Amino acid sequence: MKEINLKIPATSANLGLGFDSIGVAVTKFLKIKAYPSAEFKIEFLNPELKILPAGEDNLVISTAKSIALKYNKEMPPVTVEMDSEIPLAHGLGSSSSAIVAGIELAAHFCELNLSDHDKIMLGCDIEGHPDNIGPCITGGVFVGYYNHGELYYHVLDDVDFSLVVSVPNYMINTNEARRALPDSYDRQTAVNQNAINNVMLFSLFNKEYVDMGKLMMKDQFHEIYRKPLIKEFDDIKESALKNDAYATVISGAGPSVMTLCHPNDLQGILEDLEKIDNVEHEELEIYKK
Ligand SMILES: Nc1ncnc2c1ncn2[C@@H]1O[C@H](COP(=O)(O)OP(=O)(O)OP(=O)(O)O)[C@@H](O)[C@H]1O
Ligand SMILES: N[C@@H](CCO)C(=O)O
Numbered sequence: 001m002k003e004i005n006l007k008i009p010a011t012s013a014n015l016g017l018g019f020d021s022i023g024v025a026v027t028k029f030l031k032i033k034a035y036p037s038a039e040f041k042i043e044f045l046n047p048e049l050k051i052l053p054a055g056e057d058n059l060v061i062s063t064a065k066s067i068a069l070k071y072n073k074e075m076p077p078v079t080v081e082m083d084s085e086i087p088l089a090h091g092l093g094s095s096s097s098a099i100v101a102g103i104e105l106a107a108h109f110c111e112l113n114l115s116d117h118d119k120i121m122l123g124c125d126i127e128g129h130p131d132n133i134g135p136c137i138t139g140g141v142f143v144g145y146y147n148h149g150e151l152y153y154h155v156l157d158d159v160d161f162s163l164v165v166s167v168p169n170y171m172i173n174t175n176e177a178r179r180a181l182p183d184s185y186d187r188q189t190a191v192n193q194n195a196i197n198n199v200m201l202f203s204l205f206n207k208e209y210v211d212m213g214k215l216m217m218k219d220q221f222h223e224i225y226r227k228p229l230i231k232e233f234d235d236i237k238e239s240a241l242k243n244d245a246y247a248t249v250i251s252g253a254g255p256s257v258m259t260l261c262h263p264n265d266l267q268g269i270l271e272d273l274e275k276i277d278n279v280e281h282e283e284l285e286i287y288k289k
Pocket of ligand 1: 253
């Protein structure tokens with residue numbers, strides 16, 4: 001079987017309101033070249049990846065092996081050359097990019113012939129929710145529902161806002177950030193969130209981005225509980241909104257923060273954000289497949 005080259009996008013989950021169901025693919029990539037070899041091996045081309053396991057316990061390889069097994073095949077040993085622009089445990093979907101890479105390796109080397117729907121389902125079986133796995137596979141803005149083998153989703157590519165990501169210089173493990181959330185929500189909170197979410201999606205679809213942004217920032221499921229973990233969040237949000245951003249929200253489980261804005265406001269927002277210490281700010285584009 002010949003080598004495969006993969007370029008898998010980073011993703012920003014939730015977009016404020018869409019906890020565990022909405023995400024967007026962005027232009028930062030996990031890059032992989034894989035080819036048959038005598039044993040499973042990872043060669044890291046980026047020194048920041050060297051904290052990851054370099055053998056069969058690496059998430060890319062363990063995923064590939066488990067997917068192959070699901071289809072009663074055996075994943076042949078491969079060498080994986082890995083490079084990545086996606087910071088680990090920073091709220092930009094690094095784990096999903098690794099899981100999707102594993103699915104793609106199994107699909108290629110075991111000739112599984114998987115559809116996007118199959119791949120999202122397989123990824124969700126591992127990650128538990130579709131908001132990173134989904135856009136990682138489809139590109140664009142992804143809205144999905146996954147629950148124990150049931151999957152519905154839509155993808156929106158026609159989006160005109162710009163994105164700025166602010167990346168603090170520390171990691172937050174997603175499992176830890178999920179433990180900061182309550183186990184349940186009262187009925188009024190759930191009813192409000194549901195209503196706000198429904199209207200936000202129509203605003204997004206109709207390109208009414210000012211309303212969309214205001215609604216995105218009304219999340220009551222996760223952001224209020226996670227904000228204390230990200231000490232720069234309030235400063236980033238204040239600076240971006242002062243410069244007419246549509247919305248500033250936590251990206252995934254944090255600590256990265258995503259700002260959505262009109263393309264004309266991008267430069268002004270970036271320049272003002274640069275004044276905040278210990279955070280790197282970068283313009284990103286929505287990755288479309
Ligand atoms: N390229 C990779 N190869 C192997 N394992 C990886 C890779 N990228 C990420 N991981 C694993 O995923 C972990 C990070 O996942 P985690 O869910 O905590 O954060 P994230 O996916 O970057 O952020 P978020 O889920 O909030 O968007 C890493 O610590 C590592 O164990
Ligand atoms: N929806 C997930 C995204 C991070 O994996 C969360 O916020 O925990």
